[in-house]
Amino acid sequence: MLKTHTCGELRASDAGKSVTLSGWVNRRRDHGGLIFLDLRDRFGITQITVSDDPDLNLPDVTNPSSNGTNGSSTLEVASQIRSEFVVQVSGAVQKRPPGFENPELETGEVEVIASDLEILSEALTPPFVISGSQGDEVDEAVRLKYRYLDLRRPKLARNLRLRHEIVRFIRNFFYDRDFLEVETPILLKSTPEGARDFVVPSRMNPGRFYALPQSPQQMKQLLMIAGVERYFQIARCFRDEDLRADRQPEFTQLDLEMSFVEAADVMALNEEMLISLSAEVSDKPIQQVPFPVLTYDQAMAKYGIDRPDIRFGLELFEVTDFVRNSGFGVFKNAAAAGGIIKGIRYPQGASLSRKDIDGLIEYVKPYGAKGLAWIGITGEADANGNYPAESLRSPITKFLSEEEIAAIVAGAAADQGDLILLVADEPGVTNPALANLRLEIGARANLIDPNLLAFCWVVDFPLLEYDSQEDRWSAIHHPFTSARDEDWSILEQRPADVKAKAYDVVLNGWEIGGGSIRIHRSEQQMRMFQRLGLSESEVDEQFGHMLEAFQYGAPPHGGIAMGIERVVALFADAQSIREVMAFPKTSTGADLLLEAPSPVEDDQLAELHIAVREQEADPQ
RNA sequence: GGGGGCGUGGUGUAGCGGUUAGCAUAUCGGCCUGUCAAGCCGGAGGUCGCGGGUUCAAAUCCCGUCGCUCCCGCCA
Numbered sequence: 001m002l003k004t005h006t007c008g009e010l011r012a013s014d015a016g017k018s019v020t021l022s023g024w025v026n027r028r029r030d031h032g033g034l035i036f037l038d039l040r041d042r043f044g045i046t047q048i049t050v051s052d053d054p055d056l057n058l059p060d061v062t063n064p065s066s067n068g069t070n071g072s073s074t075l076e077v078a079s080q081i082r083s084e085f086v087v088q089v090s091g092a093v094q095k096r097p098p099g100f101e102n103p104e105l106e107t108g109e110v111e112v113i114a115s116d117l118e119i120l121s122e123a124l125t126p127p128f129v130i131s132g133s134q135g136d137e138v139d140e141a142v143r144l145k146y147r148y149l150d151l152r153r154p155k156l157a158r159n160l161r162l163r164h165e166i167v168r169f170i171r172n173f174f175y176d177r178d179f180l181e182v183e184t185p186i187l188l189k190s191t192p193e194g195a196r197d198f199v200v201p202s203r204m205n206p207g208r209f210y211a212l213p214q215s216p217q218q219m220k221q222l223l224m225i226a227g228v229e230r231y232f233q234i235a236r237c238f239r240d241e242d243l244r245a246d247r248q249p250e251f252t253q254l255d256l257e258m259s260f261v262e263a264a265d266v267m268a269l270n271e272e273m274l275i276s277l278s279a280e281v282s283d284k285p286i287q288q289v290p291f292p293v294l295t296y297d298q299a300m301a302k303y304g305i306d307r308p309d310i311r312f313g314l315e316l317f318e319v320t321d322f323v324r325n326s327g328f329g330v331f332k333n334a335a336a337a338g339g340i341i342k343g344i345r346y347p348q349g350a351s352l353s354r355k356d357i358d359g360l361i362e363y364v365k366p367y368g369a370k371g372l373a374w375i376g377i378t379g380e381a382d383a384n385g386n387y388p389a390e391s392l393r394s395p396i397t398k399f400l401s402e403e404e405i406a407a408i409v410a411g412a413a414a415d416q417g418d419l420i421l422l423v424a425d426e427p428g429v430t431n432p433a434l435a436n437l438r439l440e441i442g443a444r445a446n447l448i449d450p451n452l453l454a455f456c457w458v459v460d461f462p463l464l465e466y467d468s469q470e471d472r473w474s475a476i477h478h479p480f481t482s483a484r485d486e487d488w489s490i491l492e493q494r495p496a497d498v499k500a501k502a503y504d505v506v507l508n509g510w511e512i513g514g515g516s517i518r519i520h521r522s523e524q525q526m527r528m529f530q531r532l533g534l535s536e537s538e539v540d541e542q543f544g545h546m547l548e549a550f551q552y553g554a555p556p557h558g559g560i561a562m563g564i565e566r567v568v569a570l571f572a573d574a575q576s577i578r579e580v581m582a583f584p585k586t587s588t589g590a591d592l593l594l595e596a597p598s599p600v601e602d603d604q605l606a607e608l609h610i611a612v613r614e615q616e617a618d619p620q
Numbered sequence: 621g622g623g624g625g626c627g628u629g630g631u632g633u634a635g636c637g638g639u640u641a642g643c644a645u646a647u648c649g650g651c652c653u654g655u656c657a658a659g660c661c662g663g664a665g666g667u668c669g670c671g672g673g674u675u676c677a678a679a680u681c682c683c684g685u686c687g688c689u690c691c692c693g694c695c696a
Contacts, residue, residue, distance in 0.1 A: 027656075034653040045656095053653065083646090102656055111654095125647060128631055132657070134645080137632055141688050195695050215696085241695040242621095253696095366623075366692055432692095477696075504696080514696055561696080576689095587689065 002088055002120075008044020012095050012109040019112060020090040021046060022120065024152070025081055026131045035078040037114075038131075039089065042157070047102070047111040048089050050078040074117040084123035084130060084152075090116040140578070144592040147583055159580045162281060163568045167234055169280050170254055173273050179230040179256070184219035186212055186236070191542050193479055193532075195239040198249070206609040212238035215561055217478060218546060220257040221518055224557040225549050232256040234564065243587045245576040246510065246566055250585075254513075257559030263501050263517050266558050267457060270505065270513070278453055282571050287311065287454040291505070295460040300427075304342070304435030306461070309509030311454040312447040316434050318342045319422070322407035328399035330373065334424035341424040343373075344434055345412040346441050349419030350376030350393060360421065363440050369433035373422040375405070377414055391416075439509065450573070456506050463487070463500040464531070472533035477502045479528055480546075481516040482558075488524070491531055501558070512567050515560030522550040 003022040010019065023041035037048040052075045081087060091114040102108035126149050128138040135143070135153045143150040150156055171181070190197045190211035197211035213219075215237045223231045235255040243249065258266060271291055278286055292310065299306050302315040320341045323331040331341050346352070346360075361372045379391025386406050389397065397405055412420045421437065423430045442448045463483050464473040473495050475481060483491060487498040501517035519525045525547055529539045539547070565577035578584035585591050605612065 027658095029655050029658050030652085031655065031658075032652040034655080036655050036658085038656070047656070049654085051653065055653095097654075100654055100656090104656080108656085125630070129646070129657095134632080134657085139627085139631085139688070142631080144688090239695065242693080244695090245690070247695070368692085511696070563696085586687090588687085590687095592688090 003041075006043035007039050007041040007046040008106055010046055010093055010107050010110050010112070014093045015095040015110060017093045018090070019093055020088065021048070021112060022088040023086070024123075024130075025083055025085045025087060027083065028078070028081055030079065033075070035075065036111075037078060037081065037087070037089075039087070039112075040131075044106055046107045047096075047105070048091070048114050048117075049094075049111045050074045050114045050117060074114045077117045077119065078114070081117075081119065082123065082125070084126055084149075085119055086121035086123070088118045088120055089114045141586070141592060144584070144586065147593050151582065156579065159568070159572045159574065160582060162572050163564070163580050165281055166277065166568055166571065167564065169277050170273065171234070173276065174230075174232045174256070177230070177269070179232045180228050181233055182223055182228065182231050183233060184213070184216040184223075184235065188213050188219075193475065195241050198238045198240045201608040201610055203608055214239050215253060216255050217480065220255060220559060221480060221546070221557065222549055224257055224259045224520075225552065225554045227555075228257075229259045229555075231258075231559075243585075243589065245578075246563075246569070248565070248577060248581065248584055249589050251577070251581075252564040254562040254564055255559070256515075256561070257557060259555040259557040261517075261556070261558055263459070263503055263558065266515060266517075266560055267503055267505075270560055270562075271455075271457075274455060274505070274507075277567075278571075282453065284451050284453050287452050288456075291455040291457055293457040293459055296458055296462065296499075297460070299458050300431055303438065304431035304433075306458050306504065307506045307509055307511040308435075308456065308458075309439060309442070309448070309454065310456055311449050311452050311508060312442050314344055314347075314438050314442060314447065316342050316344050316431075316438065317411040317413075319408050319411045322411070323400070323404050326400060326404055328373075328396055328404075330396075331424050334426075337426070339424060339426045340430050341422060342430050342434055343408065343412055343420055343422035344438055344441065345414050346419040346421060347445055347447075348417045349421075349441075349445075350378050350417050352376070352419060357419075360437065360440070364423065364433045364437050367433040367436055368429040369423050369425055372437075373424065375408065375420045375422075377409070377416050377418050377420075380416060452508075453570075454508050458504045458506060459502070460484075460499045461502045461504070462496065463491075463498040463502075464495045466496070473531060475528075475532060476500065477514065477516050479532055479543075480518045480525070482519045482524070488527075491527060495531065503560070505560075505562070507567070507570050510566050510570060511563075512570070513560055513562030515558065517556070517558035520550060520554040520556050522547050522554075525550060 002020070004020045007021055007023050021039055023039045026038040026040040026045055029036040033051060033053065035050045037050065038045050039048050052073060089112060091112045093110050094113050096109060096111050127142055127146055128135045130149060130152045133155065135150065136155060151160065187200060187210040190199060190209060195214050197214065200210040200212065202208045202210060216233065216235050220231055233255045235253050236250055237253050238250050240249060275286065275289060294308070296306055299308050301318070302308070304316050318340060320335055323341055324335040326332050334341060357374060364372055373396045374394060375397060376393035377387055377391060378393045379387065381387050381391065386402065387409060408420060408422070412418070414420050423433050461476055463476065463481060465476050467474045477500055482501045484499045484501055491498055502514065503516065504511055504514040506512065519528060526539065529543060565580050568580040569577045572580055574580055583591065583593065590596070
């Protein structure tokens with residue numbers, strides 16, 4: 001070994017020992033006749049002190065191997081050293097003189113007096129500062145190109161470490177509960193349901209392609225039929241869809257499946273895991289245990305979204321029925337067209353400037369909302385508890401009756417000083433617009449406690465949604481999800497009303513996992529495929545193996561999958577999952593370090609029986 | 621597929637129609653024996669992402685394009 005100790009372990013009690021350390025030079029402080037090197041390795045930082053002054057060497061330390069570093073004095077070597085050089089140093093551990101300890105460092109009570117110093121590897125000046133947090137500000141493209149340097153930075157090194165701890169904890173948790181870890185193939189079969197597949201050509205089978213797994217869904221169900229009973233895997237998944245801060249083309253899931261269980265069993269086990277995981281890797285308290293359970297309908301009503309951030313209140317309210325016949329055309333017309341009118345209270349927002357309110361309106365537009373109706377309560381209520389016109393600041397109250405205003409104020413539970421914001425549109429616009437507005441208000445009004453872990457379950461999702469583009473019903477979760485027992489009877493007649501045995505787990509407004517109880521009977525699965533509009537031949541071609549497998553004794557089963565990167569990012573307080581991946585891709589799917597994707601040789605294409613089409617010319 | 625933001629020495633930024641393109645930090649050299657973002661002195665370093673246009677004059681205005689990023693669509 002080129003080191004006897006790590007750079008993180010020496011303490012005052014080690015004073016007097018002869019040690020050898022190796023690592024990177026985090027920083028050099030050159031005082032001429034006295035040079036300090038902060039030596040860094042994965043485990044910490046230790047100050048190396050280099051000087052010609054014999055007084056600095058402890059007289060009682062004998063180090064026979066130290067005789068001048070190949071002819072150059074240690075001081076001469078140290079003066080050539082620059083940031084990120086890799087060096088090896090031998091010397092005596094010394095307690096620092098009183099008053100010169102550094103409480104910021106775990107090793108700050110000691111220093112190593114270099115008697116022998118060797119440069120193992122020189123380093124170019126890095127494109128950004130490795131030590132400290134200055135590198136956080138650097139353009140991400142630069143950081144990604146030099147990812148191996150970025151990962152040296154304390155923040156990313158910490159995130160890698162945290163991810164390791166989380167995955168280790170998860171593995172041990174499920175090992176201890178009799179789960180079998182099984183690896184499933186990366187080369188699978190493309191199916192049209194769900195996300196776009198990444199596709200891999202087969203050299204040996206011209207014109208045929210594998211698909212990379214969007215998740216090991218079918219394989220884990222087949223493992224249940226195989227009798228594995230409790231399966232899990234830390235599985236890499238691939239989806240060829242547009243990217244976001246919380247989405248990468250390849251990502252990692254905790255994938256899990258259990259036989260002979262109901263939804264509550266899967267939820268309880270995973271809730272236990274998440275509670276103990278949180279205690280293990282985070283100082284933050286969990287807001288509520290057991291985790292609150294919301295139905296999908298409740299979540300949509302209160303928060304306008306199926307992954308609510310419940311760290312703060314500000315629940316939405318609906319006034320559709322009170323303003324259905326309003327003189328205010330926007331409300332009346334929206335309601336007549338089947339829309340809903342919902343709102344949110346902005347605490348103490350009545351005094352917001354017109355510019356701030358316009359900012360909120362702009363905020364809501366990307367979600368399709370045409371605007372925001374708003375009522376600020378600037379004055380006092382009258383004797384009846386109603387707010388007269390002079391107590392309100394609003395462009396719309398002149399179109400509303402006193403009763404309508406009272407209903408809106410009551411619905412909002414608003415008091416003097418509050419601002420009420422309303423959206424009138426179809427539910428698919430109103431809910432997302434207000435859900436995101438709620439988060440924005442929460443942030444602006446400083447209502448979101450960053451030191452809370454607010455887990456919740458969302459259950460009773462609709463099984464199906466109508467895809468107007470393709471004019472058919474499609475599975476919200478996936479086509480193997482079971483309907484609730486009592487809803488099978490209406491699958492054909494009232495598909496919109498069928499609820500699934502599906503559950504999502506949400507943390508601070510991020511969907512970190514989701515799962516379901518699966519269909520395990522061939523004929524039910526067939527009904528499901530037919531409901532999704534697949535012909536018998538399509539079913540046979542794409543899913544025949546599943547239907548066949550179900551005929552050989554399939555146990556009732558269900559499971560869950562959790563996004564490892566999202567979980568780690570939340571515990572790491574990272575804004576993007578890229579911060580918790582070693583080598584992430586850009587939002588256009590590029591790897592800036594390897595410069596992938598890249599063209600391949602014609603020979604390689606020929607071998608794969610592939611011809612690349614020219615980009616279609618602009619039809620101009 | 622669509623919309624927003626950003627792009628100026630290595631890095632982070634100021635400048636937003638006429639500047640010698642400024643500052644900080646890193647970097648290089650000199651001085652320096654107790655620093656830990658060491659300090660002091662001095663130096664070098666920029667085709668202002670790229671292409672085109674407007675103008676007497678463009679980092680600055682316009683158009684296009686590329687890259688990064690956020691969002692909508694898409695995606696569990």
